[in-house]
Amino acid sequence: xxxxxxRMRNIGISAHIDSGKTTLTxxxxxxxKKIHRIxxxxxxxxxGATMDYMELERERGITITSATTNVTWNxxxxxxxxxxxHVDFTIEVERSLRVLDGAILVLCSVGxxxxxxxxxDKQLKRYKVPALAFINKLDRIGANxxxxxxxxxxxxxxxxxxxxxxxxxEDKFQGVVDxxxxxxxxxxxxxxxxxxxxxxxxxxxDEVWQYREELLDTVSLFSDELTEAIxxxxxxxxxxxxxxxxxxxxxxxxxxxxxSAYRNKGVQPLLxxxxxxxxxxxxVENIALDLDxxxxxxxxxxxxxxxxxAYAFKLEDGPYGQLTYIRIYQGxxxxxxxxxxxxxKQKFKVGRxxxxxxxxxxxxxxxxxxxxxxxxGVDCASGDTICSPGLNYxxxxxxxxxxxxxxxxxxxxxxxxxxxARALARFTKEDPTFRMYIDPESKQTIIQxxxxxHLDVYIERMRREYRVEVTTGRPQVxxxxxxxxxxxxxxxxxxxxxxxxxxxxxxxxxxxxDGNYEFVNEVKGGHIPRxxxxxxxxxxxxxxxxxxLIGSPVIGVRIVLTDxxxxxxxxSDIAFQLAxxxxxxxxxxxxxxxxxxxxxxVVVETPxxxxxxxxxxxxxxxxxxxxxxxxxxxxxxxxxxxxSEMFGYSTVLRSMTQGKAEFTMEFLKxxxxxxxxxxxxxxxxxxxxxxxxxx
Amino acid sequence: MLKKTLSSRSPIKVLEKNISGGVGPGNIGxxxxxxxxxxxACLVQIALHRLFExxxxxxxxxxxxxxxxxxxxEEIFKNLTTRENLKSxxxxxxxxxxxRVIMNFRQEGMKTEQVLKSLESLLxxxxxxxxxxxxxxxxxxxxxxxxxxxxxxxxxxxxxEFWFSCSLKGEDPLFDxxxxxxxLKDYLDSIDVIITLEHDNSHVQLKLVKDHDxxxxxxxxxxxxxxxxLLE
Numbered sequence: 001x002x003x004x005x006x007r008m009r010n011i012g013i014s015a016h017i018d019s020g021k022t023t024l025t026x027x028x029x030x031x032x033k034k035i036h037r038i039x040x041x042x043x044x045x046x047x048g049a050t051m052d053y054m055e056l057e058r059e060r061g062i063t064i065t066s067a068t069t070n071v072t073w074n075x076x077x078x079x080x081x082x083x084x085x086h087v088d089f090t091i092e093v094e095r096s097l098r099v100l101d102g103a104i105l106v107l108c109s110v111g112x113x114x115x116x117x118x119x120x121d122k123q124l125k126r127y128k129v130p131a132l133a134f135i136n137k138l139d140r141i142g143a144n145x146x147x148x149x150x151x152x153x154x155x156x157x158x159x160x161x162x163x164x165x166x167x168x169x170e171d172k173f174q175g176v177v178d179x180x181x182x183x184x185x186x187x188x189x190x191x192x193x194x195x196x197x198x199x200x201x202x203x204x205x206d207e208v209w210q211y212r213e214e215l216l217d218t219v220s221l222f223s224d225e226l227t228e229a230i231x232x233x234x235x236x237x238x239x240x241x242x243x244x245x246x247x248x249x250x251x252x253x254x255x256x257x258x259x260s261a262y263r264n265k266g267v268q269p270l271l272x273x274x275x276x277x278x279x280x281x282x283x284v285e286n287i288a289l290d291l292d293x294x295x296x297x298x299x300x301x302x303x304x305x306x307x308x309x310a311y312a313f314k315l316e317d318g319p320y321g322q323l324t325y326i327r328i329y330q331g332x333x334x335x336x337x338x339x340x341x342x343x344x345k346q347k348f349k350v351g352r353x354x355x356x357x358x359x360x361x362x363x364x365x366x367x368x369x370x371x372x373x374x375x376x377g378v379d380c381a382s383g384d385t386i387c388s389p390g391l392n393y394x395x396x397x398x399x400x401x402x403x404x405x406x407x408x409x410x411x412x413x414x415x416x417x418x419x420x421a422r423a424l425a426r427f428t429k430e431d432p433t434f435r436m437y438i439d440p441e442s443k444q445t446i447i448q449x450x451x452x453x454h455l456d457v458y459i460e461r462m463r464r465e466y467r468v469e470v471t472t473g474r475p476q477v478x479x480x481x482x483x484x485x486x487x488x489x490x491x492x493x494x495x496x497x498x499x500x501x502x503x504x505x506x507x508x509x510x511x512x513x514d515g516n517y518e519f520v521n522e523v524k525g526g527h528i529p530r531x532x533x534x535x536x537x538x539x540x541x542x543x544x545x546x547x548x549l550i551g552s553p554v555i556g557v558r559i560v561l562t563d564x565x566x567x568x569x570x571x572s573d574i575a576f577q578l579a580x581x582x583x584x585x586x587x588x589x590x591x592x593x594x595x596x597x598x599x600x601x602v603v604v605e606t607p608x609x610x611x612x613x614x615x616x617x618x619x620x621x622x623x624x625x626x627x628x629x630x631x632x633x634x635x636x637x638x639x640x641x642x643x644s645e646m647f648g649y650s651t652v653l654r655s656m657t658q659g660k661a662e663f664t665m666e667f668l669k670x671x672x673x674x675x676x677x678x679x680x681x682x683x684x685x686x687x688x689x690x691x692x693x694x695x
Numbered sequence: 696m697l698k699k700t701l702s703s704r705s706p707i708k709v710l711e712k713n714i715s716g717g718v719g720p721g722n723i724g725x726x727x728x729x730x731x732x733x734x735x736a737c738l739v740q741i742a743l744h745r746l747f748e749x750x751x752x753x754x755x756x757x758x759x760x761x762x763x764x765x766x767x768x769e770e771i772f773k774n775l776t777t778r779e780n781l782k783s784x785x786x787x788x789x790x791x792x793x794x795r796v797i798m799n800f801r802q803e804g805m806k807t808e809q810v811l812k813s814l815e816s817l818l819x820x821x822x823x824x825x826x827x828x829x830x831x832x833x834x835x836x837x838x839x840x841x842x843x844x845x846x847x848x849x850x851x852x853x854x855x856e857f858w859f860s861c862s863l864k865g866e867d868p869l870f871d872x873x874x875x876x877x878x879l880k881d882y883l884d885s886i887d888v889i890i891t892l893e894h895d896n897s898h899v900q901l902k903l904v905k906d907h908d909x910x911x912x913x914x915x916x917x918x919x920x921x922x923x924x925l926l927e
Contacts, residue, residue, distance in 0.1 A: 625823065627761040627798065628797075
């Protein structure tokens with residue numbers, strides 16, 4: 001088929017975890033004739049949904065890794081990225097969003113806007129992704145798309161209107177009325193593949209006109225032509241579609257579609273919506289930074305003849321080597337082309353180029369700007385920018401949050417250490433929020449990530465994919481230390497007994513600071529020669545890596561060097577580094593140091609009847625309840641809780657609320673640890689030091 | 696420390712002196728005025744006064760957005776610290792936030808029983824020992840005699856002080872000859888203190904119209920600066 005840029009769409013499907021996103025994707029693949037049989041998510045028929053291709057995901061009924069797949073609808077080539085819904089995996093979601101031009105925001109017609117929907121919605125807004133809303137599960141008891149619509153307006157703050165209204169609801173849900181073409185649509189055949197168009201059922205006439213008016217009212221904002229047409233009562237289908245498209249692409253309007261993916265209803269009109277309302281790659285502005293011109297922003301042109309700029313957004317280690325998923329922003333890529341990785345400064349030749357369909361692939365000759373494809377055997381990390389030789393651009397880097405939790409792991413038997421190393425190498429390359437290091441003191445392997453579940457999933461994957469059984473320690477929170485008051489230092493480092501001596505004296509003060517670290521040099525009159533100032537800075541920075549309370553990194557310190565002294569022969573780089581370290585040690589204790597812990601913003605969504613229990617459970621965990629919002633049935637409770645108290649909370653919450661509540665959690669800030677906890681931490685640290693000393 | 700620096704000079708003290716030491720536990724006070732005169736500013740200052748004393752406060756709101764309420768607190772807090780020239784404002788701010796919970800309800804379909812049940816669960820299992828409850832945005836124009844009686848009973852049972860705002864609307868006159876807003880006349884049994892706010896030249900004048908058992912109609916020596924929204 002002819003892949004021109006106007007006929008290309010790159011979309012993601014973003015949603016709350018149980019809103020039926022994977023089922024929807026499955027149906028889209030089926031109607032686009034990419035798969036020939038429909039599987040259900042939880043693997044009831046042994047197959048498992050096609051997009052959930054990892055065994056683990058199949059078992060848990062969730063989607064963890066974003067697989068991309070290409071489908072064809074109505075002469076348009078659509079790349080779909082299935083994005084994970086759980087908050088612990090948001091780096092995956094964010095990476096996917098970076099390369100998307102549009103998204104389908106899936107909502108459950110019963111649950112409506114839930115806390116994770118808000119998270120996902122925020123992400124869509126951050127990456128400026130235009131979106132369609134799909135209210136799913138209209139066949140469920142309690143389905144109320146009108147309520148969900150007003151939640152989209154109020155809770156998400158989106159200007160949205162229904163493009164369809166339902167024909168019947170719950171077990172009587174039969175189809176939808178299209179408010180643009182003014183036709184009733186029913187979905188026939190064993191799998192709903194035949195769309196039957198009928199006249200609007202007479203009993204719905206009033207409602208249909210009411211919502212059509214609302215739709216016209218809302219979208220007339222985006223087209224003067226349409227406003228005129230409304231006044232003259234000659235609104236054409238074409239005019240209306242144009243106005244909706246304009247509103248959607250400018251992200252001022254969100255069209256709402258309805259259906260039940262599970263019952264095979266409403267999916268085809270949604271696909272029409274993707275084609276009609278979401279932008280093609282040329283309609284989205286993408287910016288790269290020119291590394292040769294001091295990171296000057298450059299607007300990329302979706303021109304197939306221009307030099308190539310592409311972005312590697314995902315890596316996968318498969319049985320045939322490393323697979324790199326890339327999005328081409330400018331130019332084109334063909335087999336045999338020479339390309340340049342602007343981070344590693346390495347040139348490479350394009351070997352195999354493939355188009356992905358969940359876990360099988362199609363070999364292609366090349367691809368043009370706007371497309372998403374995968375390359376084989378390219379050595380790069382996710383987040384790298386790939387250009388034609390001659391260009392030195394970087395796509396703006398994705399915001400990568402710092403990990404907040406760490407866990408010591410150890411292979412259960414010595415023979416699997418090798419496989420463990422391979423697994424870790426791969427995971428850290430694939431996921432920038434997953435990190436590992438060897439603790440120099442305990443020699444333990446420590447993995448770090450964004451939450452308990454995040455690390456759990458990787459431990460599972462080690463077991464399944466690499467056959468490595470690991471034993472884990474207790475999850476550890478990433479503590480920090482800081483100072484709370486100003487303290488002076490005056491420290492002389494002196495070693496002048498025989499041979500080359502060492503001498504350096506530093507005078508100044510340390511004080512609390514809003515950022516991480518700042519070094520200010522106010523030494524006058526050359527009391528410390530200029531070449532040794534960086535040595536002092538280096539010495540101070542070395543001290544900050546391990547605080548004296550519990551050995552955690554020290555943040556929020558400004559160091560001001562005011563004076564010093566040197567020796568013409570014995571002063572050296574190392575002497576001033578050691579002087580700085582001594583000075584810091586001297587001042588730190590006086591600066592009333594404190595331990596900080598990560599505080600999480602926790603949002604619990606619970607039926608109101610359990611809100612008392614939830615309040616109690618958060619309070620027990622040293623949480624501060626910030627607010628609670630009730631709409632009659634549900635309460636949304638927002639609290640600030642130390643991460644160290646949140647381990648195992650999902651289990652507690654589940655049993656406390658009969659599984660009806662859920663929560664999301666994200667890093668908010670570092671906060672002071674209360675005195676009693678601090679004492680305990682220092683005691684533990686002391687014990688550890690003693691134990692290490694004995695070894 | 697905190698108490699001394701701020702509370703002794705606080706206009707809230709002046710206000711409380713005028714109403715026999717405060718609205719008192721088990722009682723309900725109301726600020727009434729037209730929209731946009733400064734009721735919420737008064738409520739927030741009462742809340743902040745309690746928070747400065749390190750006494751927890753629950754702020755119940757019938758509006759739809761928590762961030763909007765938080766920004767009210769931030770604004771008033773900022774103006775207060777500037778006026779009083781407070782040092783270490785950040786630290787005080789942190790302590791204040793710890794003692795404040797905002798609860799948000801939609802009044803349509805939200806029964807007072809439900810609101811009180813939520814309050815109760817926060818006070819009980821939630822272990823949040825508030826003695827002051829601020830209620831903003833409650834609609835007195837819907838029939839609410841029963842609701843007010845429930846609030847009053849709850850206040851008495853738990854020995855809480857309640858401060859409401861009452862938004863007055865419609866055509867003049869809004870007040871009877873004693874200065875009592877017509878809309879509140881049916882609920883006087885449940886209400887202990889009523890203060891009205893009215894524009895008076897460049898300031899907003901506070902008037903005490905009900906002080907526990909007395910109907911008074913007395914001008915308070917308190918004004919609201921429309922610039923800073925602070926009482927003085």
